[in-house]
Amino acid sequence: MAEASVFSGNLVVIGFGSIARATLALLLQQRTVLLRNITVIAPELDKPQWFNKHGIVFIEASLDEDNHEALLDRYVDPGDFLLNLSVDVSSLALITYAARTGALYLDTCIEPWAGGYTDQSLSAAQRTNYAFRQQMLELRKRLGKGPTAVVAHGANPGLISHLLKAALMRLAGELKHPVPMTDGQVHWARLATDMQIKVIHIAEHDTQRSRLPKKTGEFVNTWSVDGFISEGGQCAELALGTHERQRPRGAHAHRLGTKNALYLDRSSATLPVKTWTPVAGSCLGLMITHHETSSLADLLTLRKHGAVMYRPTLYYAYRCCDDALLSINEWLGNNGAAPRSKRVMGDDVISGGVDALGILLVGHQHNAYWFGSMLSVDQARALLPFNTATSLQVAAGVFAGMAWAVRHPDRGIVEAEDMDFTSVLEDALPYLGDMVAQQTDWRPTGPSGTHDDLEQPWQFAHFTLE
Numbered sequence: 001m002a003e004a005s006v007f008s009g010n011l012v013v014i015g016f017g018s019i020a021r022a023t024l025a026l027l028l029q030q031r032t033v034l035l036r037n038i039t040v041i042a043p044e045l046d047k048p049q050w051f052n053k054h055g056i057v058f059i060e061a062s063l064d065e066d067n068h069e070a071l072l073d074r075y076v077d078p079g080d081f082l083l084n085l086s087v088d089v090s091s092l093a094l095i096t097y098a099a100r101t102g103a104l105y106l107d108t109c110i111e112p113w114a115g116g117y118t119d120q121s122l123s124a125a126q127r128t129n130y131a132f133r134q135q136m137l138e139l140r141k142r143l144g145k146g147p148t149a150v151v152a153h154g155a156n157p158g159l160i161s162h163l164l165k166a167a168l169m170r171l172a173g174e175l176k177h178p179v180p181m182t183d184g185q186v187h188w189a190r191l192a193t194d195m196q197i198k199v200i201h202i203a204e205h206d207t208q209r210s211r212l213p214k215k216t217g218e219f220v221n222t223w224s225v226d227g228f229i230s231e232g233g234q235c236a237e238l239a240l241g242t243h244e245r246q247r248p249r250g251a252h253a254h255r256l257g258t259k260n261a262l263y264l265d266r267s268s269a270t271l272p273v274k275t276w277t278p279v280a281g282s283c284l285g286l287m288i289t290h291h292e293t294s295s296l297a298d299l300l301t302l303r304k305h306g307a308v309m310y311r312p313t314l315y316y317a318y319r320c321c322d323d324a325l326l327s328i329n330e331w332l333g334n335n336g337a338a339p340r341s342k343r344v345m346g347d348d349v350i351s352g353g354v355d356a357l358g359i360l361l362v363g364h365q366h367n368a369y370w371f372g373s374m375l376s377v378d379q380a381r382a383l384l385p386f387n388t389a390t391s392l393q394v395a396a397g398v399f400a401g402m403a404w405a406v407r408h409p410d411r412g413i414v415e416a417e418d419m420d421f422t423s424v425l426e427d428a429l430p431y432l433g434d435m436v437a438q439q440t441d442w443r444p445t446g447p448s449g450t451h452d453d454l455e456q457p458w459q460f461a462h463f464t465l466e
Ligand SMILES: NC(=O)c1ccc[n+]([C@@H]2O[C@H](COP(=O)([O-])OP(=O)(O)OC[C@H]3O[C@@H](n4cnc5c(N)ncnc54)[C@H](O)[C@@H]3O)[C@@H](O)[C@H]2O)c1
Pocket: 014, 015, 016, 017, 018, 019, 020, 041, 042, 043, 044, 061, 062, 063, 064, 085, 086, 087, 088, 089, 108, 109, 111, 152, 153, 154, 155, 156, 157, 158, 223, 224, 225, 226, 227, 228, 344, 394, 397
């Protein structure tokens, strides 16, 4: 574990859902980031007794566009840490607030104010994660250097970008491939192109189950139901590799920024994609839109005189837990109407389930290679209370990101790709269960069962059902 980071401020946490509980349980039991007082602000505070024992101050309040500055002024001082683990609270507003106040900041995705995912006065393109990230990059330019604000740093987005770098290094070792360096830093895009990687999946398979059967009309998930519904309703997004012969149907380019990712004119919950993880081999996930699709595309695009020479196809292929898949199915069948009730699985998860979250590197000399965290719910519970496999992977990312911010307190806005992956992984590893690296000969077959075209291998269409 990295050495203790000296931090003498208070911690102010926004939100008290599955990730805040999991993270607080972790923060209260580690010795790397030393915290003083902890204040939690959320509209509903159904808090287990365990948290009261730790002297946390709970404030029942809801942040919005009009009240957030006055509310935060009461609790956040210069040198404090503002941790945004809520839904419906604008990341950009809180980053701006933290910069002005002189507080460190971290969130786990770029969240808009309530209604921002579905605001019909905005185009679908303006509601993509690519567009949210562009707004963040513009804010970064405006704010410049200042207190560190780590954006989108949970498990994915977050740790997954560090796992990608680690996976590339491991594969380079196995293929005995030299690692290209520029100015003392690994040139990640060159390394990926040199190893002929065509496709990269953030490949996740969650096999956790609840002892409580899902009721009709109930949306069940292993993390935020609101968060999953928001992502599921946003347009599907992917980075399209330079090896692809055609664009996916309904794909559009953006007008602003590096234009490294495309968005499709269908919601991300409606696009099944085949992927592979060690937990059960091949599976059918959903191409859920995420921040890291465009941040990793920026890291891995190789340009010469402005022209794109190389980029892998890259997207998140998420085989959520069975009950969440049923819930998504029901939600789509109901034209996206709000579910009758919502449940984030916690104590009800039965023994044996695993969350396998990793990077699948595809198309190189060894065919395909997965590297990531295989954490069972039993391992998670043995480590910390209030955790499932999913929440602990996220909490590990939050904690490791906070520790990095405390060690580098004046970097302004940073994404995972800007950070040193070895030290972040070192802090997170004790909470990630088994780190598994596995080669596989798996290849997806095309829509009508046809095998991949050896002349033009690893085309996007082969991973879909269309
Ligand atoms: N990067 C990752 O790996 C990752 C993984 C899981 C979740 N997340 C994100 O983390 C965030 C929290 O997830 P979760 O599972 O804990 O969600 P959750 O739905 O369980 O909890 C959300 C919390 O936000 C609070 N909240 C809602 N409106 C608020 C407001 N106006 N002001 C203050 N608090 C408000 C709710 O009361 C609740 O306590 C979500 O944005 C989710 O998308 C990221």
